[in-house]
Amino acid sequence: MKAYLAGSIFYYGDELRNREWAVRIREAIPDIDLYSPIENTDINGSEGKKKFGSPIMIAQADNERLDKSDILIACLDGDVIPAGTSAEIGKFHEKIARGDHKLLIGIITDNRQCCLTHSEAKDKGGRDIGAQQYSYQNIYVTGLIKDVGELVTNIDDAIKCIKVWSKDVYFAD
Numbered sequence: 102m103k104a105y106l107a108g109s110i111f112y113y114g115d116e117l118r119n120r121e122w123a124v125r126i127r128e129a130i131p132d133i134d135l136y137s138p139i140e141n142t143d144i145n146g147s148e149g150k151k152k153f154g155s156p157i158m159i160a161q162a163d164n165e166r167l168d169k170s171d172i173l174i175a176c177l178d179g180d181v182i183p184a185g186t187s188a189e190i191g192k193f194h195e196k197i198a199r200g201d202h203k204l205l206i207g208i209i210t211d212n213r214q215c216c217l218t219h220s221e222a223k224d225k226g227g228r229d230i231g232a233q234q235y236s237y238q239n240i241y242v243t244g245l246i247k248d249v250g251e252l253v254t255n256i257d258d259a260i261k262c263i264k265v266w267s268k269d270v271y272f273a274d
Contacts, residue, residue: 102130102267103169106137107190108176109183115139118176122256126174129260130267136166167192172204172266174259175246177238178211187242197249204266205250206259209238 106123109115119139126135141162154162163185167173173193175186190205197203246252251262 102132102171103134103166104136104172104174104263105166105170105189106135106174106176107186109179109186110139118178122174122176125256126260126263130263133263136170138163163189164192170203172206172263174206174208174263177207177209177242182239182242187239190242190245194245194249204263205246206262207243207246207250207252208256208259209243209252209254211238 104126106119106126108119110119116139119137123135123137123140126133167189170193173189175190177186190207193203193205197205243252251259253259253262
């Protein structure tokens, strides 16, 4: 089973999250072949960014892994969903929509999510421009995920989704 871990990779916190999530996924599912772009030091990470990776080279390297992946695990965290992650979600959604048996999981860990922190006080106080205190994610992108996959709030739930999906796929009668 091959998986691709998508999400921002450019900041220190991104690197910590991606490395931690990769370890957790590999520990929970030892037979998984997980591609994490941050680990591709030919084009990414501190060392990879010292080299020149043309846009085509980067797109081809990531698309090659996306095309071979059964699962896309995409972190949507940030003020705006990372552009590359959005593109990867769109590409993967199309594979599933055309009938490929794959799993798409989106993870939003933002602690301002309305589903987690709703209150009348926030609703009442957030009516002024610039005062809204809930997080927002592009609903087109989250809609693509919900259309064919799962949207969760943490890596543990993502791992559960993978385990359930892989059991259904690889151990179906």
